[in-house]
Amino acid sequence: MTSAFSWIAADETAEQALVRIYKKRPFLIFPPPFHRLPLRAGNVVEIVGPSPSAKTLILIQAAINCILPKEWKGVSYGGLERAVLFIDLDCRFDVSSISRALQRRIIDANGLRRSSLKGNGNEYDKELFVSSMRRFLYTRCYNSFEFLATLKTLHHRIQQEKGGSAVYMLLIDSIGAFYWMDRALPTSSTGNNNNRKSLSLQTVVETVVQEIQRLLVAHPMLVLATKSAAFGDKQSITEVIRKRPDEKMPDPRDAQNKPHRCFMPSVWQSFVSHRMLLRALDGESKHQNRPTFSTEWLLPPLNCSDHFTVNDGCLLIPK
Amino acid sequence: MAPLEDLERDYPIIDSNFRMFCASHGIFTDTDFLLHDLSALEAFARQDYAPDKLEQGIKQMISIIESGQRPWLNGVELLEDSQLNKCTLSTGCEGIDILLQGGLREGHVTELVGPSCSARNSLGKVVYFDTGNSFSPKRVAQFLSLLSDPSATQTNKAVERDMSSIVCHSVFDIFTLLDMLRQLMNNLRSQISFQVRMLIIDSLSSLIAPVLGGGGAHGHALMATAGFLLKEIAHESNLCVVVTNHMVAGEAGMLKPALGESWKSIPHVRLLLSGKYSATGTRITILKHPYLASGKSADFVVL
Numbered sequence: 001m002t003s004a005f006s007w008i009a010a011d012e013t014a015e016q017a018l019v020r021i022y023k024k025r026p027f028l029i030f031p032p033p034f035h036r037l038p039l040r041a042g043n044v045v046e047i048v049g050p051s052p053s054a055k056t057l058i059l060i061q062a063a064i065n066c067i068l069p070k071e072w073k074g075v076s077y078g079g080l081e082r083a084v085l086f087i088d089l090d091c092r093f094d095v096s097s098i099s100r101a102l103q104r105r106i107i108d109a110n111g112l113r114r115s116s117l118k119g120n121g122n123e124y125d126k127e128l129f130v131s132s133m134r135r136f137l138y139t140r141c142y143n144s145f146e147f148l149a150t151l152k153t154l155h156h157r158i159q160q161e162k163g164g165s166a167v168y169m170l171l172i173d174s175i176g177a178f179y180w181m182d183r184a185l186p187t188s189s190t191g192n193n194n195n196r197k198s199l200s201l202q203t204v205v206e207t208v209v210q211e212i213q214r215l216l217v218a219h220p221m222l223v224l225a226t227k228s229a230a231f232g233d234k235q236s237i238t239e240v241i242r243k244r245p246d247e248k249m250p251d252p253r254d255a256q257n258k259p260h261r262c263f264m265p266s267v268w269q270s271f272v273s274h275r276m277l278l279r280a281l282d283g284e285s286k287h288q289n290r291p292t293f294s295t296e297w298l299l300p301p302l303n304c305s306d307h308f309t310v311n312d313g314c315l316l317i318p319k
Numbered sequence: 320m321a322p323l324e325d326l327e328r329d330y331p332i333i334d335s336n337f338r339m340f341c342a343s344h345g346i347f348t349d350t351d352f353l354l355h356d357l358s359a360l361e362a363f364a365r366q367d368y369a370p371d372k373l374e375q376g377i378k379q380m381i382s383i384i385e386s387g388q389r390p391w392l393n394g395v396e397l398l399e400d401s402q403l404n405k406c407t408l409s410t411g412c413e414g415i416d417i418l419l420q421g422g423l424r425e426g427h428v429t430e431l432v433g434p435s436c437s438a439r440n441s442l443g444k445v446v447y448f449d450t451g452n453s454f455s456p457k458r459v460a461q462f463l464s465l466l467s468d469p470s471a472t473q474t475n476k477a478v479e480r481d482m483s484s485i486v487c488h489s490v491f492d493i494f495t496l497l498d499m500l501r502q503l504m505n506n507l508r509s510q511i512s513f514q515v516r517m518l519i520i521d522s523l524s525s526l527i528a529p530v531l532g533g534g535g536a537h538g539h540a541l542m543a544t545a546g547f548l549l550k551e552i553a554h555e556s557n558l559c560v561v562v563t564n565h566m567v568a569g570e571a572g573m574l575k576p577a578l579g580e581s582w583k584s585i586p587h588v589r590l591l592l593s594g595k596y597s598a599t600g601t602r603i604t605i606l607k608h609p610y611l612a613s614g615k616s617a618d619f620v621v622l
Contacts, residue, residue, distance in 0.1 A: 051583040052607045067394075085391075091550045092587050094427075094609035095397040133394030140389065140554075142547050148353040153385045180581060181547075184540030197345055197354050207354050214358070228584050 025220055028080075031065055033058060033295040033306055037274065041168065041220035044212075044271055046175070048229045048262075049278030053293055054310050055226040058278075059086075059171045060098050062224055064105055066169050067135040072128050077109050081135075082168035083161055085154070085221075088140040089147060089177040095138075102132060137161070144178045144204045151211040158219050170215075172225040176264055178204075202265055209271045225272075227264065275299035281307065322348050330379055337376040340367065352380055404557045419588075419605075425516070425557045428549050430586035432564045432576040432606070493526045493541050500548045507556040515558055518549075523562040524577045531579065539581055546585035562586065576606075583607075 012020070027038035039045065049055050063086065068079030086093070106124045141147040158167050182201040197203050212223065262269055275298040280291060296305040323341060326333045326349070344360060346352050357377065364373035392400070405425045423429055490496050507515065520526075527545070530538040553560045564582075569575035576582075576589070583589075589606035604616035 051580070056609075090584060091547065091554065092584075092609065094587070095394065095401050097609050098394065099398055130395055133398065136394035136397075137391045138393070138397055139391045142551050145350055145353055146388070149384045149388055152353065152357065153381070153388065156385070157391055174584065177584070178543070180536055180539035180543040183536040197351060199350065199354070203354055207356075210356065228580075 030062065033276070033308060034062070036297060036302060036304070036306070037300070039222055039274070041222050042216055043273045044223040044225070045274040045276065046272045047224065047226045047276050047278065048298075049226075049293075050280065051228045053278040053280055054291075054308075055228075055278060056090075056093070056173055057097070057310060059173060059224055059226060060101055062169065063098065063136060063171060064102050064132075067132045068102075068105070069128075069132070073125070075109055077105075079132075080168060083135040083137060083166045084169040084171060085158075085167055086136065086138045086171045086173070087147070087150060088138065088173050090174040091140050091142060091177075093138070093140070093173060098136065099129075099133070102129060135166075137167075144182050144208075147178070148204070148207055148211065151208065151215065154211075154215055155218055158215075167219060168221060170212075170221045170223045172223070174228060175225040175268070176227045179263060202267075205265045206267050209267050213271070229262070229277075272299070323352075326380075326383065330383065332372070332376050332379045334376075336369065337373060340364070340373055340376075349380075349384075353384070357381070419608075423517075423559045423561065424588075425553070425559045427587040427609075428546075428553050428560045428562065428585070429588040429590065430562050430564055430576075432566060432589065432591050490520075490526065493530055493545065496520070496526055497541070497545060497548065500545070500552065504548070504552050504556070507552070507558075515556070517559045517561065518552065520549075520560075520562045522565065524564045527578060527582075542578065542582060543585070546582070550585070550587075 025041045027040045029035060029038050034045075047055050047058055063084045065078070066080045066082055066084050068077040069081040070077065070079055103124055106128060110124065139150060141150055161167055179201070182204050185199045185201070185204075215221070216223070277296045277298050279294050279296075281294055292307055292309045294305045294307050296302070323333055323338050323346070327338075340363075341347070341352070344355065344363065346355055346360075361374060361377055364370055364377060367373055407419075407424050488499065490499060503515075503518070523545070527538075527542050530541055532538060549560050549562070552558055565577050566574040567577045576591070586607075588608050591604045591606050593602050593604065602616050602618050
């Protein structure tokens with residue numbers, strides 16, 4: 001009798017549950033451009049933007065914030081001192097971008113003036129640099145099956161990394177990288193015999209989502225994924241719009257007019273918990289020769305957008 | 320996509336019993352195995368009449384997948400690989416080298432975009448895939464003789480040696496290109512052929528543009544496959560890959576690079592050549608680069 005009652009007895013009160021959850025998975029405010037919303041482990045954030053926008057740069061900045069320690073030799077860096085996993089599906093990542101950005105961040109935090117990156121700007125703490133870079137784990141996949149294989153064996157790999165509690169972020173560069181190749185996968189011509197799963201974009205993405213969900217249960221992580229987007233309607237190649245010189249040409253990248261089309265299957269779209277949109281802005285910053293971008297949260301929808309510029313691999317928030 | 324029977328030779332645990340169990344769940348090849356839910360499979364295996372052997376078989380499959388993977392590298396190892404293996408190749412033109420901080424980088428796929436008659440064909444050496452019969456040995460010899468020391472008496476021999484280090488192939492459609500790229504990758508992996516430093520595909524766009532368009536996904540899939548093959552060759556074999564692209568009319572009569580939006584995310588570096596092929600100089604602008612700011616430009620003159 002006692003065993004039956006123990007089955008319906010309460011484990012903990014709601015207050016205890018909330019306290020436990022907030023302690024285990026605290027909400028964190030990340031530096032810009034994520035500063036408007038608190039994020040925590042278990043969230044899946046999708047960063048959407050056309051190419052080229054600074055999507056990979058945002059991932060690198062988030063990675064740097066994670067791998068730096070909170071404090072080192074008296075200087076505060078405000079990092080999390082946790083490892084990040086970077087899965088490069090675009091296969092375009094260059095390690096120089098993260099090493100330069102990390103050096104710049106360490107030098108800036110130390111308040112040293114740097115005249116140039118080479119030469120006398122090199123006095124930064126190499127030990128800190130090496131220990132931070134060791135927390136950055138990288139692999140690349142050239143097709144969907146390598147990606148699936150990586151995801152299936154990731155649990156084992158994370159266990160190897162200091163007992164599995166050290167990894168905090170999973171960064172996926174360009175989740176839509178294999179979209180076209182998967183759409184053209186050969187489907188089996190013999191029909192649906194023996195309940196065999198047909199190879200298609202749908203099954204591949206479903207398996208990817210399933211594996212990431214399983215991974216998040218075992219190792220709660222923050223997932224940041226970039227995706228390149230196409231804006232507006234497809235323009236026919238033969239159609240060239242001729243405008244009279246005095247007529248004002250509507251800006252084809254006008255933010256309010258054209259919504260972005262999401263091309264990933266709905267199983268991925270419903271898996272994403274937050275979505276941020278990046279757009280390139282033309283115009284006022286042209287004379288400075290620095291590209292400006294605007295960010296806007298689509299999910300949950302906030303009605304404000306921030307701007308930032310890119311200066312030699314570094315994000316600046318002027319406005 | 321290997322069927323499971325092929326694995327039995329090397330791994331006897333994948334016997335016919337295991338294969339029948341897998342077939343009952345619709346798994347016939349190793350890719351099917353990747354698409355399946357492994358923990359559900361293990362749960363089914365436990366309920367079977369011979370659970371131990373089946374579980375061992377599943378573990379063996381997982382370890383086969385693991386062993387075929389690339390290892391995870393940390394930041395320090397990446398930096399070491401980059402410094403050891405991926406050096407920069409000079410383009411032979413000082414202005415461009417300064418702009419690109421050293422030149423063309425090994426491991427990168429660099430795209431040169433420009434209207435025809437700009438200086439696209441004047442940069443580069445070594446393995447050359449020519450799609451438009453525009454490769455001219457005389458022009459290359461002329462270029463080489465200008466680069467080398469004019470006072471040397473051995474000029475002819477040096478030019479000959481340099482010319483023999485350039486291998487030119489004619490390619491006229493995308494399938495031949497994919498075939499040759501795979502062959503090149505195999506050769507480089509087993510190190511049969513000579514040490515290749517650079518691969519040039521003159522006018523990749525003329526191979527891809529005919530298959531793009533239309534409603535099917537096959538054109539884009541071929542483009543993506545070619546792009547990923549090039550990136551794999553560049554990274555694994557430490558080559559510098561240079562492809563060229565042409566311009567098409569865009570909105571409001573302005574020119575834009577061909578091959579569309581999906582191509583934009585494939586090359587590492589995109590350089591735009593503009594200006595007439597004249598003595599006053601051609602301008603090269605960075606459209607996209609991993610760590611240099613886009614928009615920077617330099618002028619150079621083609622002799």
